[in-house]
Amino acid sequence: MSATTFSGKTLYDKLWDAHLITEREDGSALIYIDRQIIHEVTSPQAFEGLRLAGRKPWRAGASVATLDHNVPTTPFQSAADIVDETSRLQVTTLQDNTREFGITEFGIGDVRQGIVHVMAPEQGAVLPGMTVVCGDSHTSTNGALGCLAHGIGTSEVEHVLATQTLVAKKMKNMQVKVEGDLGPGVTAKDVVLHIIGVIGTAGGNGHAIEFAGSAIRSLSLEGRMTVCNMSIEAGARAGMVAVDDTTIDYVKGRPYSPTGADWDKAEAYWRTLVSDADARFDTVVEINAADIKPQVSWGTSPEMVIPVDVPLPDPAAESDEVKRSGMLRAYEYMGLKPGIRVGDINVDRVFIGSCTNSRIEDLRAAAAVAKGRKKADSVKQVLVVPGSGLVKQQAEKEGLDKIFLEAGFEWREPGCSMCLAMNPDRLQPGEHCASTSNRNFEGRQGNGGRTHLVSPAMAAAAAVAGHFVDVRELGA
Amino acid sequence: MEKFVKHTGLVAPLDRANVDTDQIIPKQFLKSIKRTGFGPNLFDEWRYLDEGHPGQDNEARPKNPDFVLNKPQYQGASVLLARRNFGCGSSREHAPWALMDFGFRAVIAPSYADIFYNNCFKNGLLPIVLSEATVDGLFKAEAENEAFQLTIDLENQCVLSPSGERFPFEIDEFRKHCLLNGLDEIGLSLQQADAIREYEARRAQSEPWVFQEPAL
Numbered sequence: 001m002s003a004t005t006f007s008g009k010t011l012y013d014k015l016w017d018a019h020l021i022t023e024r025e026d027g028s029a030l031i032y033i034d035r036q037i038i039h040e041v042t043s044p045q046a047f048e049g050l051r052l053a054g055r056k057p058w059r060a061g062a063s064v065a066t067l068d069h070n071v072p073t074t075p076f077q078s079a080a081d082i083v084d085e086t087s088r089l090q091v092t093t094l095q096d097n098t099r100e101f102g103i104t105e106f107g108i109g110d111v112r113q114g115i116v117h118v119m120a121p122e123q124g125a126v127l128p129g130m131t132v133v134c135g136d137s138h139t140s141t142n143g144a145l146g147c148l149a150h151g152i153g154t155s156e157v158e159h160v161l162a163t164q165t166l167v168a169k170k171m172k173n174m175q176v177k178v179e180g181d182l183g184p185g186v187t188a189k190d191v192v193l194h195i196i197g198v199i200g201t202a203g204g205n206g207h208a209i210e211f212a213g214s215a216i217r218s219l220s221l222e223g224r225m226t227v228c229n230m231s232i233e234a235g236a237r238a239g240m241v242a243v244d245d246t247t248i249d250y251v252k253g254r255p256y257s258p259t260g261a262d263w264d265k266a267e268a269y270w271r272t273l274v275s276d277a278d279a280r281f282d283t284v285v286e287i288n289a290a291d292i293k294p295q296v297s298w299g300t301s302p303e304m305v306i307p308v309d310v311p312l313p314d315p316a317a318e319s320d321e322v323k324r325s326g327m328l329r330a331y332e333y334m335g336l337k338p339g340i341r342v343g344d345i346n347v348d349r350v351f352i353g354s355c356t357n358s359r360i361e362d363l364r365a366a367a368a369v370a371k372g373r374k375k376a377d378s379v380k381q382v383l384v385v386p387g388s389g390l391v392k393q394q395a396e397k398e399g400l401d402k403i404f405l406e407a408g409f410e411w412r413e414p415g416c417s418m419c420l421a422m423n424p425d426r427l428q429p430g431e432h433c434a435s436t437s438n439r440n441f442e443g444r445q446g447n448g449g450r451t452h453l454v455s456p457a458m459a460a461a462a463a464v465a466g467h468f469v470d471v472r473e474l475g476a
Numbered sequence: 477m478e479k480f481v482k483h484t485g486l487v488a489p490l491d492r493a494n495v496d497t498d499q500i501i502p503k504q505f506l507k508s509i510k511r512t513g514f515g516p517n518l519f520d521e522w523r524y525l526d527e528g529h530p531g532q533d534n535e536a537r538p539k540n541p542d543f544v545l546n547k548p549q550y551q552g553a554s555v556l557l558a559r560r561n562f563g564c565g566s567s568r569e570h571a572p573w574a575l576m577d578f579g580f581r582a583v584i585a586p587s588y589a590d591i592f593y594n595n596c597f598k599n600g601l602l603p604i605v606l607s608e609a610t611v612d613g614l615f616k617a618e619a620e621n622e623a624f625q626l627t628i629d630l631e632n633q634c635v636l637s638p639s640g641e642r643f644p645f646e647i648d649e650f651r652k653h654c655l656l657n658g659l660d661e662i663g664l665s666l667q668q669a670d671a672i673r674e675y676e677a678r679r680a681q682s683e684p685w686v687f688q689e690p691a692l
């Protein structure tokens with residue numbers, strides 16, 4: 001290799017190379033999948049496919065399953081307690097399928113049950129260096145652990161079950177570098193919303209994003225999950241962060257983590273999972289951490305996001321015609337006007353939860369704001385939905401549930417809940433919601449519902465004030 | 477999987493960018509455990525004036541007369557013309573299932589979200605990428621011509637307009653091969669079983685923890 005060419009590999013290159021089984025001439029490849037996470041909504045047709053073809057899972061132990069999308073967040077004992085008939089059918093179908101095919105399920109009544117992307121890393125079922133897939137686009141969350149993790153469709157779920165491989169094509173490398181210190185009140189959620197505001201919802205199409213820079217390094221592993229979670233909202237199937245001490249500390253001692261001599265060997269290998277200094281990225285985006293303020297989305301696409309202290313944008317100033325018409329439609333749907341201030345938007349409901357922001361750190365941030373305050377009377381409901389049974393347990397140990405209840409918030413059982421409103425938790429038409437979830441699409445949280453994406457602290461602050469407020473001005 | 481070789485069909489224009497999979501098939505319909513039957517609920521929130529839920533008699537529901545697929549001239553459309561970043565959002569394969577079930581065989585847009593694009597091929601739905609300018613031209617041509625049809629020739633990788641224009645498109649060789657022959661990808665991959673086993677044996681040596689399961 002000549003001295004002028006880059007010889008280094010990116011983290012993504014390394015993960016890809018380590019899982020490559022065969023490569024075809026057209027560039028499509030067969031890659032090995034280490035871990036598949038399964039939930040009740042995107043798996044029934046895959047299991048049905050296996051059964052019809054008379055196939056068995058290639059390696060049943062490579063999969064872990066749980067229930068999240070459909071389950072009620074009010075207490076229930078068994079599938080029979082689920083009122084919605086179709087939800088109940090999906091839940092029992094998963095139970096039957098995991099039993100039939102010998103797959104581990106963290107099911108109803110198991111304290112480890114939870115949202116796929118909260119539960120799996122919590123168990124150590126996702127480890128650095130792995131390839132991880134799930135029939136869910138937010139599988140990118142798991143890339144925070146230094147692995148290649150992305151969503152797949154149901155046919156691919158079946159393909160992975162049957163072959164433990166995936167037909168894939170190598171993506172391009174993108175690096176998003178956030179350098180500097182984050183200001184007070186600015187969280188991982190604000191970082192990723194800011195990034196999406198900068199590069200747009202299609203900015204990462206065809207790329208795997210590596211989030212790097214000192215501001216990313218300084219985030220906890222949970223914060224990194226929040227950032228990687230929304231890679232898909234930036235158009236990238238996979239987002240990841242290189243392995244460092246934070247990663248190693250997080251993984252140590254979890255049920256699926258190696259121990260003894262294996263741990264030492266694993267750690268030594270995992271520490272190599274960083275992009276080489278001379279690695280080449282197809283696209284590099286540089287962001288100054290000091291520029292990031294608390295964010296609020298105003299429209300119906302995650303890229304329609306602004307800092308809390310600026311007025312809503314004017315479509316007339318948008319030169320791209322397709323974008324302008326999208327903005328006009330969003331204003332109509334959201335019932336908002338250009339030029340108003342974020343603080344003028346009243347909030348009807350608040351949702352604190354989802355695989356973006358339902359880990360313990362998120363609940364702590366929301367509780368810190370809620371403590372000693374009360375929900376505004378104009379706010380109809382504030383839902384706090386922990387990401388897993390274990391998160392719930394930990395929060396209760398810390399007394400966070402009491403803080404929420406005293407503030408007039410509701411404390412629920414784990415699940416996806418109002419993130420996508422497949423269970424009874426949902427918005428009514430026209431209602432504005434401060435939500436810590438990841439998608440503000442039309443109808444996402446309930447038909448006609450209007451979602452504003454924010455951090456847990458901003459959501460709690462909106463719950464207390466009845467409208468959006470800048471957490472930085474709230475004072476502790 | 478259904479084969480795709482050559483197809484001529486009526487074009488329906490969906491003049492919006494960033495159409496997400498939640499719009500293509502809203503979440504309440506994902507509770508089905510089947511792959512079929514999603515067609516009547518394709519674009520449910522745009523197509524009907526009431527709120528949709530599974531098990532309804534869709535025929536009896538009030539339709540939105542302004543929505544393109546409800547207009548009489550687009551009945552029987554099988555080619556969907558769309559704008560950039562079509563199919564963004566959730567990974568639900570129900571999106572291509574719903575498009576197929578409705579009767580679409582191909583989508584033409586300047587760009588697609590990656591997972592949606594990929595999911596189309598698993599189901600015999602062909603997502604064609606043409607440039608922004610070309611797509612814009614097709615929107616105009618469609619508006620100016622009644623019963624505007626396009627022919628899609630996968631073998632020769634081109635879209636043919638009634639006036640004889642020819643728009644070539646790119647597609648992966650492997651995907652094309654699978655579509656042309658209606659091949660089952662799992663069967664193809666299982667032909668590599670020995671290579672998969674060899675790979676596993678190697679990894680089990682270097683990273684044994686990947687293959688271990690704790691006693692839970």
Ligand code: SF4
Nearest residue numbers: 138354355416419420
């Ligand atoms: S919390 Fe929301 S985004 Fe996350 S897996 Fe559940 S439905 Fe999907």
